[in-house]
Amino acid sequence: MYKDEEGATVLYFKDDMTGKDGVFDPGENQVGLTVEGSGIVGLEMTTYFFEKLNAAGIPTHFISSVVDNRLMKVKKVSVFGKGLEVICRFKAVGSFYRRYGAYVKEGESLPAYVEVTLKDDERQDPVINKSALDALNILDTESYDEISALTVRISQLIKDELSKKGLDLYDIKLEFGRDEETGEILLIDEISGGNMRVYKDGNYIEPLKLNEYFFDK
Amino acid sequence: MYKDEEGATVLYFKDDMTGKDGVFDPGENQVGLTVEGSGIVGLEMTTYFFEKLNAAGIPTHFISSVVDNRLMKVKKVSVFGKGLEVICRFKAVGSFYRRYGAYVKEGESLPAYVEVTLKDDERQDPVINKSALDALNILDTESYDEISALTVRISQLIKDELSKKGLDLYDIKLEFGRDEETGEILLIDEISGGNMRVYKDGNYIEPLKLNEYFFDK
Numbered sequence: 545m546y547k548d549e550e551g552a553t554v555l556y557f558k559d560d561m562t563g564k565d566g567v568f569d570p571g572e573n574q575v576g577l578t579v580e581g582s583g584i585v586g587l588e589m590t591t592y593f594f595e596k597l598n599a600a601g602i603p604t605h606f607i608s609s610v611v612d613n614r615l616m617k618v619k620k621v622s623v624f625g626k627g628l629e630v631i632c633r634f635k636a637v638g639s640f641y642r643r644y645g646a647y648v649k650e651g652e653s654l655p656a657y658v659e660v661t662l663k664d665d666e667r668q669d670p671v672i673n674k675s676a677l678d679a680l681n682i683l684d685t686e687s688y689d690e691i692s693a694l695t696v697r698i699s700q701l702i703k704d705e706l707s708k709k710g711l712d713l714y715d716i717k718l719e720f721g722r723d724e725e726t727g728e729i730l731l732i733d734e735i736s737g738g739n740m741r742v743y744k745d746g747n748y749i750e751p752l753k754l755n756e757y758f759f760d761k
Numbered sequence: 762m763y764k765d766e767e768g769a770t771v772l773y774f775k776d777d778m779t780g781k782d783g784v785f786d787p788g789e790n791q792v793g794l795t796v797e798g799s800g801i802v803g804l805e806m807t808t809y810f811f812e813k814l815n816a817a818g819i820p821t822h823f824i825s826s827v828v829d830n831r832l833m834k835v836k837k838v839s840v841f842g843k844g845l846e847v848i849c850r851f852k853a854v855g856s857f858y859r860r861y862g863a864y865v866k867e868g869e870s871l872p873a874y875v876e877v878t879l880k881d882d883e884r885q886d887p888v889i890n891k892s893a894l895d896a897l898n899i900l901d902t903e904s905y906d907e908i909s910a911l912t913v914r915i916s917q918l919i920k921d922e923l924s925k926k927g928l929d930l931y932d933i934k935l936e937f938g939r940d941e942e943t944g945e946i947l948l949i950d951e952i953s954g955g956n957m958r959v960y961k962d963g964n965y966i967e968p969l970k971l972n973e974y975f976f977d978k
Contacts, residue, residue: 658892672860
């Protein structure tokens, strides 16, 4: 992250991916592996989705990007606490299934279920509910409701985009921040294969393969 | 648990306590140790609190008890899913602190914070939020709000009772069910030292010692 000549914030997309012990996992926070070209692939997808979202009137931090240079110009934002992840689930898989497997079959449909986790590797990104976020002064209940509603809208839009390509979105991980100038809540970070679990006819689609369904090479 | 001659449900208080490897822990679900007389001590305290709660107009399953015979007559109820635990926290200790220690000091005050866990030993009683309880058809959002409000009222009443004896309630674990006849949501289970963390001048009070502050021997 750096500033351009006009003082705007610019993000540089590296080739790092989240995971553990060299295996990609969207549920992980830490860098687990480096794949050459993954930065460009991530920015290409991110640009595609952010432009769709901005066009739909959803507030995001995205201003513009130059994919080949791996650069994305964004609004300056503050995160909530030390950072939150907001997950929207359409299928019961991953940590949701591990927690609630007594009540749900793996892969069962969920109605755009939203949950929030703290970005805290040391404590394995614990799930946190609305009243705890409020009690700990991380996020007030009004902002929680706003983020929760935005998450459903954004996730549904992305699900629909994937659906047009014959792809199923199982779950997606979003991040939000507050515009430092206007105070508005914005979708931040990136939105690419690395943030979601996507399937086609029941088969998992690797994050870096997602672009092939959207862009000609 | 058995039925008396009139078909009422009667609970028998055994000498088992929750814990692990012979050490008492109110956060555990399983029987961890057996202490002679703990059944009577638990029922004595439970009777005291349930009578106070019934008098305050809070709906509970308690009808009557005969402490020396270890018997408590209760209304017939169904639990939600395979059983929920509803925790009210006035201090950040235990699993709350383990999860959210990045944002709170151990022992810091919390504003009667309510959270729900699933009774599921195999999955270490996972925390679950309002929308997941609804999505999994365990508890609808209206009943969640009712239980949450009842939990704050009940916990505050018990906190006040303890406070009169110079004792501080750090957290308490409650259970609720639905009256099989009327459909009303009722406080169920027992309420004794084993369900709460109580301190006096910063020192932890053992569950079985709690009775000494309330009853002459």
